[in-house]
Amino acid sequence: MKLAFISDIHGNFEALKTVLSKLDTLAIDQIYCVGDIVGYYPQINECCEALRTREIPSVMGNHDWYMAGGGFCPRSQSVNDCLAYQRTIFEKSHLEWLKTLPIQLRAGTVQMVHGGWGDPIDEYLKPSDGYFDKLEGQFFVSGHTHIQLIHHTNSRIYCNPGSVGQPRDGDPRAAFATFDGENFELHRVEYNMQKVFDLMKAAGFDDYYYGGLKTGARNLRKL
Template sequence: MKLAFISDIHGNYEALKQVLAAIDGMGVDQIYCAGDVVGYYAQINECCAELQARKIPTVMGNHDWYMAGGGFCPRSRSVNDCLVYQRRIIEPRHVEWLQSLPTQQRVGDLRVVHGGWADPIDEYLKPSDEYFDKVDGRYFVSGHTHIQLIHKSPTKTYCNPGSVGQPRDGDPRAAFATFDGAEFTLHRVEYDMQPVFDLMHAAGFDDYYYGGLKTGARNLRKL
């Protein structure tokens, strides 16, 4: 069975559409999402609806948790600015869906969380052999860092599929990964960012909040 993994969509429906179109052409049997469907960008309703319509199993990310529980991010004022706006536009049915998301998922020998196995929602995982020696399982997937990578130890393999909606590894293309039961493969696709910029501008946000998309920067500001 061939699987695909997406993560950190963050309301970027333009990127999500292109990623799903690419996956649809690969003969994938099932798509899984490692969280953060919402946060940052303007099309959170479209992203939530798409994942629900496709019945994509999804774990809860920290931005999903903020939206589902009414909390705010302790690290970033800009994240909270976006949350205030998104709470005004999100449909109640999508809030209920976010509230229903699990924090962890098992797929055979594979384990999925958003952050890490010490804190499934908000751990910024730095993969190492020593880290995974302490975690039960053989294959692992998480997101949260927005940095696409594969880490292999002698007996275990970890994959971060990267971010669909806000890459932070210097490559602005939308990211995802596939898994054939033994090996992960990393993928990138281009998409049209202008609709994202236009929608954010129309919502009252300036380039500070979306300029990093142009370069795959680690922060929101245009470099």
């Protein structure tokens, strides 16, 4: 069975629909999302609708957690600005669905969380041999850092599929990963960013909130 993993969509439906179209050409048996469907960009309803229609299982990310619980991010005002706007447009049915997301999932031998296994919601995992030696299992997937990578440690393999909607590894193309039962493979696809910029402007946000999409910057905007 061939699996695909997506993460950190963040309301960027333009990136998501391009990734899903690419996955449709790869004979994927099941797609999984490792969190952060909402946050940052305006098309959160479209993103939720796509995952729900395709019955894509997802874990809860930290932005999903903020939205579902009515809270805010303790470390970023810009994140909170985006959340405040998104709460005014989020459809109730999608909010109720978001509240049901688990914090962990398993697909056969693959274990999934959004952050890490110390804190499934909000750990910024830096893979090391010692980290995974403490865990049971063979294959591990998480997101949250927006940095795409594969890490081999003894008999264990960890994969971060990178971010669909807001890459932070210097490559602005939307990211995802596939898994053939033994090995992960990383993928990138280009998408139409201008639609995202136009929607953010229409919602009242300036370049600070979306400029980083152009370069795959670690910050919202590459300074």
